Amino acid sequence: MKKPFLGCAYYPEDWDEDQIDFDISMMKKAGITCARIAEFAWRKMEPSRGHYDFGWLHNVVDKLAAADISVVMGTPTACPPIWLIKEYPDVAELGPNGVRKSHGGRRHCCSNNPHYLEASDAIVTALAKEFGNDPNVIGWQIDNEIYSWGTGCVCEHCIERFHKALEKKYGSIENLNARWNLNLFSQAYDSFDEIPAAVNAWHNPHIHMEWIVSNREAQIDFVHRQAVILRKYTKAPIGTDMMPVNGEDYEKMNECLDIAMFNHYNEPSNLPGLPFWYNFIRTVRDTPFWNTETATTWNGSEAITQFLKPEGFCRVNSWIPIALGGEANMYWLWRQHWAGHELIHGAVLYPDGKPMHTFGEIQQTAAEFEKASDFITSTKVDTEVAIQFTSKNWNMFECQSVIANYGYLDGPSDTMHALTPLGICPDVIGARASLDKYKVIFSRSMLTLEDGDMPERLEKWVRDGGVWVVGPMTDIRDSVGAHYKKSATGMTERLTGVDMLHTIPTDGKYLAAEWTDGSGELKFGRWTEVYSEGGNILARITKGHSELVGKSVIASFDCGKGKIILCGAMLDRDDLTKLAKLALDMAGIKQRKVEGKLTVVPRKGDGMDGLVLCELGYENASVELDRPMTDILTGKSYPAGRLCVEPYGIYVLE
C-alpha cells in the first residue's frame, strides 16, 4: 500500500460497465492509489429484500486490485432502496410539521426506527461477509456524512430514546426539573414521558440542548452498531466520514472506530481556516486520519456555488491533511455525475471522460506524495500547545449563544490564527483528550468546563506546572448550561482568588481598556469579563461606566507550579498573539517568526525531524529557519534564516 494515499470516490454503479477499464486506466494516469466505493449502492447490492447481488462489485474491486488501486468500502445505509420505504413508510423521518420525508434524497430515514435498523443490519452483514477478507479492501467507511439536520426526526422512537436518555442522565424527573430551573414558566414535568421534542415552542435552552444531543447520539449508536457487525467479518480498519457540521461529538463517534475520516470543501477565502479542523481531527484517534473527501475544483449540487480557483489550490489543498497528520487525501469525485442531484460538482474527469484542468496538479501531487512518503510515514506532528474545543460547548452555543450571532468556532479558531505568527501548530483537543503532553492550553469560549472529569484534570494539570489561558466566555456555565449560583464561575474564581465581577456584552462603544505595560489600547470584542483586584494585572478598563473604570480585565496568577491567565477581553488576533506569546514564554516554548498565512508544521519521528510548510493565503509568506534544511520535494537546500514561500507553496523540509 502506497502511503500517503491519493484517492477518489468512484461510483461504477452509475455508469455502463464498459467504462470501468477506461476509468481505471485514467486513475493510473492520474496517480490515484485508492478508491472509495459503494457508499450509496444499496439497491444495486440488494435489489429486493434479501436478494443480494455483489458480482458487479467484486468485478470492480478485482479490477482495481489488478491495477494496484486499494479500495475503501462504504456501507450503503444512507440510501435505502424504495422497497424498504414502501414496506415500512414509517422508516422515513418525521418532521415537526407532521410530514415525513419522501424518498429521493439521502439520509432520509430515522436512525432509531427498528425496521430501518433491521434492514441496515442485514445489508451491512451481507456486504461484510462478501468483502471482509478481500485483501484489496484496506478500510471500511460506515454510512456517509451522518448527522442530524435541523430539529431532527420527531417520531415516537426518537422521542422514546430522548426520554430514556434523560432518565439515564437525570435519574428522576424532580432532579431534571431542578437542574433546568423548571419552576420558571411553570414548565416542570411530572414524568419523563411528558417531555416533548424541543420543537413548536419557545423552549428553554437546556431542553433544547438535550434534544440535540439525543438526536446526535442516535447517529453515533447507529454507526457503532454497524462497527460491531463489521468487526465480525473484517480486520481492516473502520471509520465514518464526518463533516464540520454543527456540534457532532467527533470524539464519541470515533470511540470504537479505527480511523477518523473527514470531508471538507474549502475555497481560497476560507482555506487558511482549514488547519483548525485537521488540528482537531488529528487528536481524535492515535492513528493518522484520512481526508475522505475534498473537491478537485468547485463543488455544487444543481447549481455551482464555487468558482475557478487559482493554479496550485488543488495541490496545496491536497497536501494540507498530509502535512497536518493524515495519511490519505481523497477527491470527491472521480468522474462528474452525468445526471442526478450533484451533476455540477467538480471531479477529476468530466462525464465524457475528458480530464478537468486540475489533472496536472493531481499528477504532481501523486508524485510528491511518493517522494515524501518516507518522511510522512515516519514522523508525527510535534506540539506542546493545545486549544480546547468540545462538542458540548458547540451545542451549548447553539442553544444559548450568549450574544446574538456569535458562534462557538470563532473563539478557538481565532486562537489558532493568533498562534500562526509565532510558528506554533497547536493541537485542538476535545473533552476527553489527555492533557499530559501540553505545556500551554487555551480555553476560550469554553462556556462550561464540566464535561466528565475535565475540571479535575485541568486543575491537576495546571497545579503540576501547566500554563492555562482562560477566557473570555469560559467556565461560566454548569454542565447543563445553567449559571452557577454561588460564584460566577465553576473553578476559576476559586483557583485565582479573584471575583468575576461583571460579564458585559458590548458593541465597542462606551468601553475601553489598556495593557498595563504601556503598549496601548485593546480592541474590544463583543463580550467582556471584569475581575476584582488581584494577581498580576495585565490590562485594565480605562474608559466607560464609572463602576467599571480601573478594573482588571486580564491578569495572571500562580496556581501550584503552574500559571493561570484570566482573559476577560475578546481580543482581536494581534492582541491575542501578544497574550499567547506571553503564555508561551512563561512555559518556555520556543517560537518561530512567521509572516503571512503560512502553516508551519513541525514533525518528528525516529531520528527524523523536519517541517512541512503550506502557504494558504495565495500570497507571499516567510518563516525563520533555525538551521539549514533541505526540501524533500525539490532537493533544494535552504540556509538558516528567512525562507520566503510563494503563493500556495509547499515545502517538506528535513
Next chain:
Amino acid sequence: MKKPFLGCAYYPEDWDEDQIDFDISMMKKAGITCARIAEFAWRKMEPSRGHYDFGWLHNVVDKLAAADISVVMGTPTACPPIWLIKEYPDVAELGPNGVRKSHGGRRHCCSNNPHYLEASDAIVTALAKEFGNDPNVIGWQIDNEIYSWGTGCVCEHCIERFHKALEKKYGSIENLNARWNLNLFSQAYDSFDEIPAAVNAWHNPHIHMEWIVSNREAQIDFVHRQAVILRKYTKAPIGTDMMPVNGEDYEKMNECLDIAMFNHYNEPSNLPGLPFWYNFIRTVRDTPFWNTETATTWNGSEAITQFLKPEGFCRVNSWIPIALGGEANMYWLWRQHWAGHELIHGAVLYPDGKPMHTFGEIQQTAAEFEKASDFITSTKVDTEVAIQFTSKNWNMFECQSVIANYGYLDGPSDTMHALTPLGICPDVIGARASLDKYKVIFSRSMLTLEDGDMPERLEKWVRDGGVWVVGPMTDIRDSVGAHYKKSATGMTERLTGVDMLHTIPTDGKYLAAEWTDGSGELKFGRWTEVYSEGGNILARITKGHSELVGKSVIASFDCGKGKIILCGAMLDRDDLTKLAKLALDMAGIKQRKVEGKLTVVPRKGDGMDGLVLCELGYENASVELDRPMTDILTGKSYPAGRLCVEPYGIYVLE
C-alpha cells in the same frame, strides 16, 4: 406606600428558599420599594389540579412586608402546568399548519378554550382568596404580556368566536358580503360559519383585519374575565402589563381595569421614541400608569441582542415614565435567571448575588424619586395638544399598509418628534378619548376616522373652535377599510369644500412642491394627496406630471369657530414642525424653544407648577425657561433663559 414606586420583578420560586432574606436585604440596599411576583408560578401554587400551596408565597409576601416592600401580585395564567395540557391536549394553541404548540414556553394555550378557561378561573379565584385582603398587596397584574402572535390560534373555539363576532357586527351575511365587496373574486359567503380563519389564502384585507381583531378581543375578554373574579376578593387596583406590540386595543383592554401597565425595552438608539408610548399610555386611564418592566442593562433571551449602554441610561430610562405621568418604574428582573429561557437578560443582581454595574444608578434613582415625590404625586402632565393614534388604524395598516413597508407608527410618532423643538409634550389619544381639553389635534395616517362616534365628536370639536391638522393618509377609508364610493374622504371633502383629486404614491422622483410663503421646497415622503383649488393654500405642486402642477397640497380652512389644515404631503420633521407651529399659533398655544432630543414635560397640580426635563439622545440639549426655576433634585436655581442640559440629564424644575 412610597411613590413613585421603584420596583422589580422577583421570582422567588426559582431560587432556594434561603436566598429570600439575602434578596430582600439587597433590595433595601438598592432602594426598591415594590416587587412584582408570582406571574408565572402556577405550578408551584397548584402542583396538581385543585391542590393548592400558597404557604411559600405568603412567606415571601410577609417578608417583603416586614421590609416595607409592597407587592404587585400577578395571576399565573400565562403558564399553565403540564397536568392541564396532559388532561386536555386541546388547550394548546393550534397553528395554521395543523400542529399544536407544545408545552415549554409561555402563553401557549388558547384563551378561548373552555378547559383552559375553567382552570384559569380556578387558580385566579384561589389566589385572590388567599391574597385579596393582604395589606401588602397593593395591586394585581393579570397574566403577562398577553397578545396574539402571528396568525393566532385556529382551533374550533377561535373560529366559532370569530363567526359570532362577525354576526354581531354585520348582522347578516349579505351585509358582510356587501361591506367587504365580496362579489369580487366570487368570494361571498352564504353563512357565517363558512368563513375561514384568515390563513392559507391570499385573503382580502377586510377579513384579515376582522380575524386579527377577533383574536385580540379574545385576549381582552380573557383579561376582563379575570378582573371580574379578582374584584370579588380585593379592593386593590387591577391591571395587565402590555407591550407596544402590534395593534392591541389598549383602551378596550384597560376599560374595566384600574391601572394601565406597560413594559418596554429600549436602547440608546430608540430611546428618543419612547415618550410616544408614555404619552399614549397616560391617556388610557385617568389614574397614573405603572411602568411594569424595563431593563436595568441589556435584554436578551438565550442570546443578548443589546449591549452596554452609557452611564446614565438606566437612570434616565427609569425617570421617563415618572416624568410623563406614571407613578411606578419597575425593573425586569431583580436577579438574573440562573437557568431557563431568559438566562442572559440583564437584572439588578447577577445570579451569584453580585450587583450589576448599574446598581449605583438604581440607588441614585431611588433617592431622587423620594426627593421629587411631593412634586410628582401632586402634579399632572399639562397639555392642550393631542395626536390621534388608534388600534383600528394600526390593524388597518397591518392589513393594507397603503404603500409597502410603511407602518402606522411613523405618522403619529413623527408628529410627536416635530413638536419637540416647540417644547410641546402632546397627549397621544385613542379612539375613545374625550377631545374637550385640546386646542390642537393632529390626525396623520388615520386611514379611517370611523371608530364609534369619533367623526361626530371631531366635527363638533372643530366647529367649536379646535384646530385640526388632518392628513395625509387620513379619512380615506371607511370603518372596515374600504374606499368611500361617493367621495374620496369620509368627512374632510364635506367640511372643507375642496376635493381630494389625487392620492399618489411617490418615491420622491418626478414630483416637487413648494410652500406658498416663499420658504422653499418641501421634502417629499412616500404618499401625496392633491386637492382642488380652495381655502388658504399653503403649498402647491411645482414640478411633475402636467395634470398635477399648480395644484394644492396643503391648505387651511375655516370650519365653524375652528380651523382645518389639510396636509396632503408626508412632511419630514422640519416641515412638520413648521406646520405644527402654524397650527399652535392659530390656537394661541405658547411654545418653548428646545434644542436637541430633550423631552420637556410641563406638569401642573394644586398650587404646583413645573417642568421635568429628560435628555434622551445622549448629547447636549437646551430649553428656554420663561422664568427662574429650581431643580428639586439638586436644589440648584436657574435664571430665565437658556438652560443647557447634559447628556441623559434630568431636571425636576419648580
Next chain:
Amino acid sequence: MKKPFLGCAYYPEDWDEDQIDFDISMMKKAGITCARIAEFAWRKMEPSRGHYDFGWLHNVVDKLAAADISVVMGTPTACPPIWLIKEYPDVAELGPNGVRKSHGGRRHCCSNNPHYLEASDAIVTALAKEFGNDPNVIGWQIDNEIYSWGTGCVCEHCIERFHKALEKKYGSIENLNARWNLNLFSQAYDSFDEIPAAVNAWHNPHIHMEWIVSNREAQIDFVHRQAVILRKYTKAPIGTDMMPVNGEDYEKMNECLDIAMFNHYNEPSNLPGLPFWYNFIRTVRDTPFWNTETATTWNGSEAITQFLKPEGFCRVNSWIPIALGGEANMYWLWRQHWAGHELIHGAVLYPDGKPMHTFGEIQQTAAEFEKASDFITSTKVDTEVAIQFTSKNWNMFECQSVIANYGYLDGPSDTMHALTPLGICPDVIGARASLDKYKVIFSRSMLTLEDGDMPERLEKWVRDGGVWVVGPMTDIRDSVGAHYKKSATGMTERLTGVDMLHTIPTDGKYLAAEWTDGSGELKFGRWTEVYSEGGNILARITKGHSELVGKSVIASFDCGKGKIILCGAMLDRDDLTKLAKLALDMAGIKQRKVEGKLTVVPRKGDGMDGLVLCELGYENASVELDRPMTDILTGKSYPAGRLCVEPYGIYVLE
C-alpha cells in the same frame, strides 16, 4: 371594431347598478373601445349550483354595445363560489404540508380535481350558450393568469396525473431509472406509482423538472378543455391571458387557442426589457396578440409597491405592444376597487369616479391609435433575426441553474439588448417555431436543444445557409437535463469538429481572454467554455491556469452553406453587440445605428413600409434614417440621417 383596441378591465358586479351608465360615459370620454368583463364573477352568474343569472351581464354587454364598446368575455373559473368548496372540500389545492388552501383568494382549486372540472365545465357551457352569439362579444378569455405556484398541488389527482405523464413519456420504470441515473443514491423506483411529488426531499433535478412540467401541463389541459366547450357555441376568437411567470409553455398553451393574450406590469426601471416579451409573444401565434392587462399608473395589492412614473410613461407603455405586433392594449383596471384584495391598484378612475392623473395620456393614446390604425393593421413586424427561448430550458434552469443565482432569462434577453444598438428587432422564438425565415439565430443559455425535432431542424437550417451563434451554456444537456456521456455536447462538437474541453464557473478572478483581432480583453461572465484548436478562432484565454492559457473561447466554423459561431464566454452587452454585428454581417443583414434605449420596429405590409420608434429609457435617443420619412402621429417629415427622439417619444414613420 376599432383597431388597435384600447381597452380596460371592467367589474360591474362589484358596483351598484346605477354606476354603469356613468362608467360607460367616462369610457367614451377616455377613448376606450373595448372592455374585458366577467372573469371573476362566477358566483354572480351561478349563485347556487345550477341556478344561473345572466341578466345583469346581458344588461352590461348591451349597454356597452349601445356605446360602441366591444366586449371580451372571461370565463370565471379562477374563482369558484363557496358552495363548491363546501360541497367538495377536496377541490381546494393540497399543500405539501398537508393543509388545503382556504376559500378567499383566487386560483385556489386543483385543476385536476374531477369535481372542480365538472363545475367548471358547467359554468363555461352556460356562459358560452348565453353569449356565444352575442355580436358585441369580440373575443373570449379563458380563466385568468393560470399557472402553478410554488410546489403545486399534491393531491391524489395531481400525483396520479404525474405518474401517467411519466409512464407516457418514459414507457417503463426501468427506462426512467436509467434516464435519470437513479442508481445514484439508490433512488430507483420499482413502479411509477412509487414516485412522490417532488417535495419534502432533496430531489434530483430530473424528477423536480418533470413534476413542474406535469403541474404546468395540467393547467394547459384545463384551458384547452374550456376552449373545446367554447368552440361549440361561439365563432369569436379565444385566448387565455398569461403573465411572464416561470416556465409556462406559452407555445403549447396557445396551441389550440386563437389569440395570444399577455399581461404585464412594468416600471421605468425595467421598461426597456419589456420588448423581449412582446418579441416572444408575437411569435406564439400568427394572429396579432392582445395585451390584456397593464397598469395606468402603479400596481399594488393591499400595499403599493410602485410609485408615480414620469409623464409619458402611460402612453409609451400603451404603445409598445402595438408597435411590436399586437392589436390591443387594455388597462387593468377601469375603476379602482373600492374594497377587496387589490384596493390600492392604480386604474383609470378613482373609486369615487374622479379620473386619475394619466387620464389625459389615455385620451391621447386613443386618438393616436385611431390615427395610426391603417398603418398598424396593414403592416407586420419585419425581421430576419431570432433568439431562441424555450419553456423546457426555463424549467431546466429552475431545477439546475448551473451556477447559483443565474436565471434563464438573462442570456436571451441580453442578446436582445445587444441587438438594440444595431437597430435590429429580433423575434424571440420557442421550441416549435419554424426557422425558415431567419438568417441569424442566437442560442444562448439553451442548456438543451433536445425538444422535439429541434436538433434536426437546426442542423438543416444551418447547413442550408443560416448563421448560428451558439453558447455559452448551450447544448450541454440532454432532454431530461443530464450530461451527455460520449461528448460534452449534443451536436456542436460533431458539427464543428472541435471539442468542448472545459466548462468553468468563474467569478472573474484568475481568468482573462482577448479577442484575436487585437481589440482587447473580454469582460468575463460567470461561466466559460473552452474549446480545442480549430475553426477561425475569435478569442483565446490569455491569463489563468496554465492548462487553459492559449485555448479558444470563441470561434467560427463553416457548416454546409452556413456558419456556426461557438461562443464560450458569457459576454457583456458591448462584446455581445460586437459578436452579433459579426454574425449579421456574415448573413448580409442591414443594420441601423441606434443610440440609447430606443426600440426600433421595422414593419412591412402590402405596399406599406415603415418604422415605429419607442423610447423606453426616459432619456434622449436617436436612430439613423436611411430615407426621408413622415410621422403619421404628427404629420411631421424627417430627412434621412439622424433622428433624435425625446424621452418616452413615439414615432410612427412611413
